[in-house]
Amino acid sequence: MRLDGTTIGLVGALAAFPRRLAARNVERQGGQLRRGITRHTSRVVFGRGLLGRDDENAIERLRIEVLNAHARPLSETGFLRLLGMARAAGDAGLMRQALLDQSGLAPAVFDLLALFDAFEHDSEPFSFRDLILAKKYAGLVAAGAGWGAIARSIHRLGAVTSLTALSLEADGGEAIYARHGNTRAELDGQQLLALDEPDDALLEAYFAAAEDSEAGGRFETAAVLYARALALDPGDSIAAYNRANCLRELGETDEAALAYAQALKLDPGLVEAWFNYAGLLRATGRIDVARTHLARAIALDPDYGDAVYNLATLEYDAGDLTAARHWWLLYLELDQNSAWATLARRGVRYVDLKLRKSAG
Numbered sequence: 001m002r003l004d005g006t007t008i009g010l011v012g013a014l015a016a017f018p019r020r021l022a023a024r025n026v027e028r029q030g031g032q033l034r035r036g037i038t039r040h041t042s043r044v045v046f047g048r049g050l051l052g053r054d055d056e057n058a059i060e061r062l063r064i065e066v067l068n069a070h071a072r073p074l075s076e077t078g079f080l081r082l083l084g085m086a087r088a089a090g091d092a093g094l095m096r097q098a099l100l101d102q103s104g105l106a107p108a109v110f111d112l113l114a115l116f117d118a119f120e121h122d123s124e125p126f127s128f129r130d131l132i133l134a135k136k137y138a139g140l141v142a143a144g145a146g147w148g149a150i151a152r153s154i155h156r157l158g159a160v161t162s163l164t165a166l167s168l169e170a171d172g173g174e175a176i177y178a179r180h181g182n183t184r185a186e187l188d189g190q191q192l193l194a195l196d197e198p199d200d201a202l203l204e205a206y207f208a209a210a211e212d213s214e215a216g217g218r219f220e221t222a223a224v225l226y227a228r229a230l231a232l233d234p235g236d237s238i239a240a241y242n243r244a245n246c247l248r249e250l251g252e253t254d255e256a257a258l259a260y261a262q263a264l265k266l267d268p269g270l271v272e273a274w275f276n277y278a279g280l281l282r283a284t285g286r287i288d289v290a291r292t293h294l295a296r297a298i299a300l301d302p303d304y305g306d307a308v309y310n311l312a313t314l315e316y317d318a319g320d321l322t323a324a325r326h327w328w329l330l331y332l333e334l335d336q337n338s339a340w341a342t343l344a345r346r347g348v349r350y351v352d353l354k355l356r357k358s359a360g
Helices: 019-028 056-068 076-082 096-103 107-115 128-142 147-157 160-165 198-215 219-232 237-249 253-266 271-283 287-300 305-317 321-334 339-359
Strands: 007-011 032-035 041-046 072-074 092-094 167-170 176-180 183-186
Touching: 007 019, 019 032, 019 198, 032 237, 041 056, 041 076, 056 072, 056 107, 056 147, 072 076, 092 128, 096 107, 096 128, 107 128, 107 147, 128 147, 198 219, 198 237, 219 237, 237 253, 237 271, 253 271, 271 287, 271 305, 287 305, 305 321, 305 339, 321 339
Parallel strands: 007 032, 007 041, 041 072
Antiparallel strands: 167 176, 176 183
16 A cells, blocks of 8 residues: 555654654655644554653543544554554454443543554454453453553553453552462563664654643743754654744744745645745745745645635735635635634625726
């Protein structure tokens, strides 16, 4: 299977193999691996590093965000299968609903555990071993364990199928135990990121800290951290783009412009960068270049309503009423009900009135 034109998002550090290796394999098949979720993202890989970085609620919200963006969440194993680097295990014939009915696991818990490869198979069809695992996990949940505690613990023994022969227990906290006769031991062993390249863990730490700083409005700190991430991975267009956004918030317009240009050089298809760079150019009076950048964003993504609307207002401010009317009408094909749609209708009516008066 080729990935021509496919954009795959990545959230969290990969545990199965290094991100750079993943990116190379995606590129060989004609696709592109980006951090996070952009407008063109069709699949999002949930790296197991998320389990050590975010709490359960944050991961659940992120999964909902991915689904709302009409993208498909993928586990690391699902990602490997998509790249042709792993095959689905045989002996599978059970559907998801059958596992839910027979195990008693809540659907949301089941889906989240599958997303972090808690089963032999990451998607339908599932195996009898998956049913055994589902029943064990249901017992742990009933004993008070959260799905996150389960997902963080199970990979420390290697293949999850090895758990089918163990008796698993939970005390209601974060620890999951395996019972051996009259004794029990906490699941322990290989750390989650043991297979990462040396710089990958540091890179993910910088990027996560930068995202947290940006979300908290600490743009100067975020810009520095994104720069450090770029130093470790100079090909990361999302780090360059995010850094540009932070610099723009700080009023560093020249530096922000250079960072947007860097992001677009690394990834000419990053439509959000064309859009935000156009906003910066317009704010600094470079109207012609801003117009070109907005047009490029629309060419890349004709359904990008924000870009269409902004181009309409740019043309209106520039005095080209006919062009403004064209783009407002195009925007109304994309959006009929928002406040912006109301403004677009008013704009069209105003231009029509002006044109009739000038014609009369």
